[in-house]
Amino acid sequence: MELTTIIGLVSAFFFMYYGAGDVRLFLDFPSFVVTVGGTVATIFIRYPFNMIANLFPVYKKAFVTKLDSTDDMIKKIISLSVEAKKNGILGLEKVKIENPFLKKGVQLAIDGVEPELIEAVLNIDIASTAKRHETCMGMLLTAGDAAPAFGMIGTLLGLISMLANMDDPKGLGPAMALALITTLYGSLMANILFVPMADKLKYFHEQEMQLRSLIVNGILSIANGDHPAVVQEKLSSFLKPDARKILDATLKTRGG
Amino acid sequence: MELTTIIGLVSAFFFMYYGAGDVRLFLDFPSFVVTVGGTVATIFIRYPFNMIANLFPVYKKAFVTKLDSTDDMIKKIISLSVEAKKNGILGLEKVKIENPFLKKGVQLAIDGVEPELIEAVLNIDIASTAKRHETCMGMLLTAGDAAPAFGMIGTLLGLISMLANMDDPKGLGPAMALALITTLYGSLMANILFVPMADKLKYFHEQEMQLRSLIVNGILSIANGDHPAVVQEKLSSFLKPDARKILDATLKTRGG
Amino acid sequence: MELTTIIGLVSAFFFMYYGAGDVRLFLDFPSFVVTVGGTVATIFIRYPFNMIANLFPVYKKAFVTKLDSTDDMIKKIISLSVEAKKNGILGLEKVKIENPFLKKGVQLAIDGVEPELIEAVLNIDIASTAKRHETCMGMLLTAGDAAPAFGMIGTLLGLISMLANMDDPKGLGPAMALALITTLYGSLMANILFVPMADKLKYFHEQEMQLRSLIVNGILSIANGDHPAVVQEKLSSFLKPDARKILDATLKTRGG
Amino acid sequence: MELTTIIGLVSAFFFMYYGAGDVRLFLDFPSFVVTVGGTVATIFIRYPFNMIANLFPVYKKAFVTKLDSTDDMIKKIISLSVEAKKNGILGLEKVKIENPFLKKGVQLAIDGVEPELIEAVLNIDIASTAKRHETCMGMLLTAGDAAPAFGMIGTLLGLISMLANMDDPKGLGPAMALALITTLYGSLMANILFVPMADKLKYFHEQEMQLRSLIVNGILSIANGDHPAVVQEKLSSFLKPDARKILDATLKTRGG
């Protein structure tokens, strides 16, 4: 799992623990069922099944699978272009490629599909991935709205039960404590899990979209039979400003 | 009724029941009248009668009637085009068509109405359906705002009654429990019924609009006397990317 | 007054009454003064006098005066065009016209003002009416924000008084009940009166703007000396899709 | 000070007084310091000094200085153009002009500055005035957000103090009353002072911007040596629709 997310989650729960003391006071299974269950149920009422089914794969890919760095991907694509220059485009068949999107694009190039069609097929793939990501971000934000609402509903359920049965004044305090636990769960779920993770997912989404855009450019350049130096120059605009600036200056000075 | 909506609604109430225990504590008819009645009344003050009258038919159509799948509709339209090729456009008169929008369009084609006029008539129908759907979504969201407000108004009514008559301290708890029930009802209505169903309705709306757009394209193609293969190609862009991609690749390879 | 608004208002108060029981508990004149007075005062601080002066006439026109239906207005304008064809434009002087906007436009036509100037004068009238309506909608929404705020201010005033004078513990309950009444008033005013009526006013506004646009088209057509059939055709686009579609189909079939 | 603002402020406080009874209960200097002080302090943290320094002059100008009416200004400018036609542009040196913006523009015309430069200089002045007004409206709205927040902070300070020292149960009520006073102050400041005055300032801003635009047009017309009748016609578009319509009709009839 991605490091800052882990640091954030672990430290958030550690700080809560430090402030709260006895953790057992805050564990209550029915409260968990009301808050989590209500939030999940509302997702089912709001979204059709085929959208919900995408949630876990996207989540897993975003937080578990490591994205290739831009640098590594540029180097990989340049090595592919060198190989294609040496042994022809069919020579790429023997190269091992891990990134599935790159692999798919290279396979299309090996199969001799025309560049325009390669671009169209890969862009359709990018668009449907982007749509999946956006639906998942929307679901996380929806869950971030629903969790506190079901937390409050759980507290209302608890308060009404408690007030209707006030025979034992001694039990009032613990009963009310219990009633408040759903509000706590709803607030924690929204503020630690759902809303922040939607933000982080957005960041991964932007990174992956940029990486895929880089891959499409690289594959098209290889399919066009460009010289490895040209491939490098075309891909350099995907580097961060600092790195690109140096490259640009070098190229221009040489050119001038 | 549509499956995920049912799963969501049933599980939401099951989770509430699991957390709440004795259900009878949460049933109170006057509280129901205040919250539901106030929400309905506010809809009457906000909207004119002819808009309100659309609410139930739209609701029924969205959640009860099953939409044809894109695949089935494409197959149906292609079978119609095959029939029209074989026996002429008048041969369609004998074909049984269940989808009322498709039926209406085919009837116009049989009647020999010019394609431009068919397109205009069907698009006016689509626009007025879209407007009806949007008004209904707006009403659901309005109800989702009004329900918690009338829940709070009901709680205020209950609290004021209770505080003005504090002769029996023993009755305080149950009276306050009763007062809180309207807040619970308002919150449940907004978070389980109105707002999530507005979201699901939006999804059905988008699906139906896409299906109708597909039907308009199909009928125009048939009315133009296109060959069934051309009809298929024209309609393929309405398929999901995965399905379309394969189709595209196949067609291109053949064409190339 | 317009029917659905009356149904909504009466039923809202009936449902509240059903839930509340003894109405006398909820009537308190000073609470009324604080909530209503504060809301009105804030309107005076926010808006200049000439805008506030428009509020009641607009309200009266929207909720009391009945708008002519599109059908009736089209029939009326066609009858005017028939009269103008028979006896010349001066023959319109004897026709009784109830709608003041139509009357004004016809008078300009009778006076021989050029069509472009008639259009300009009527459009200036429409623009200033629209501006008046929009300001009134804005005021209602502002009042819908202010009423709950002054309800809460009233409750704070009541709570502070009560807490500062806690000599008689028996009086605590009724005093707090009284304090909550302003919150109830503010909430009822916002949720039953101001915000819903702003919505309904918006609907009347849209209807009146469309009717006036129809009238401008009709008067210009008469002033241009168009044949009554042409006037009818020009005005038919203001009918609802269903009605228009039939008309369109009829006209096209004849034309074809 | 402007009349409706005074009426609104006085009546708002009168209605509060009527509902509240004993005013002394609601006066507490430390509560005032926390709420007002916190709101002012937050303005200093948010804005740089040169923006804050503009607040009082703008406020004074908007609520104390009376704006010239459009009619009076048009008459004044026409009288200037008559004077300029009679005695040449230098003859304006002897005319007494009260409006500083008009005075500045006329002085530029007397100095023989070219019309384009006069327009540029006056528009720069208008833009910087508009920017000053907008910053002030933004500060009022910011204060309208901050005041209730510091009211709540004050109440938290009071509640924490009170709860930590619960030796004297008799003092609980008055202590809590005191704690609530900051919430009352914050709410009154936001709902009576800051937010409504931002609205009224916006109205004055729009009026002054229109008046200045009128003045620029008038001065340019005079500097161009236009005939007073032409000056009048050019300025008539700044009149309200009703007045303009009559004028337009008159001019057109004459022209026709």
Next chain:
Amino acid sequence: MELTTIIGLVSAFFFMYYGAGDVRLFLDFPSFVVTVGGTVATIFIRYPFNMIANLFPVYKKAFVTKLDSTDDMIKKIISLSVEAKKNGILGLEKVKIENPFLKKGVQLAIDGVEPELIEAVLNIDIASTAKRHETCMGMLLTAGDAAPAFGMIGTLLGLISMLANMDDPKGLGPAMALALITTLYGSLMANILFVPMADKLKYFHEQEMQLRSLIVNGILSIANGDHPAVVQEKLSSFLKPDARKILDATLKTRGG
């Protein structure tokens, strides 16, 4: 540190102190850990590490480093252009330049890099600085949302603990006081630190962007070998309207 920010922060805390009395009541380390820790943790879950790493340098630069005034910068650039006119562009090598952005640009000019490349390199630098600033403003606003949420979570933790252990009724008050301290911390952090500082940072950001834009214009003018008077004229548009107006008038009068 920048003066109005210090005045605002010091006075805000002074006013709180004046209203609160005994400060020791409001100091509680675990409450501090829950609120601040939770807010920081949520930043780690929301943002990737390389964005978080920028927060402190940007903050330091904005609130500690003093920005050069526009006037001083114009004078400095003109003195550089005078030097370049006298001793050639290489003569700038001996001039001491403190502003790092100006220094970098001048160095590029000395190195004989072409003006278009200088502009491109400096604009890339500006864009990446702007992106860093905007991310930091976004983090401050995020923290301003998270702090009150974790304040409320801390209060829930405290209340639940307290209610579950109600053996000692005497301890109830202080325990609840303690529970409220996190809400106080969250509210203070949001309303005094995070949200206002995001506003001030925005102001510094706008100032620095304008200053850098001025520097780019100046360096390009020098690199083009413009006469110092031309450099001055080009840079005058960055002065405030008042100052520019005088300059414009002077230049035009001379020109005329």
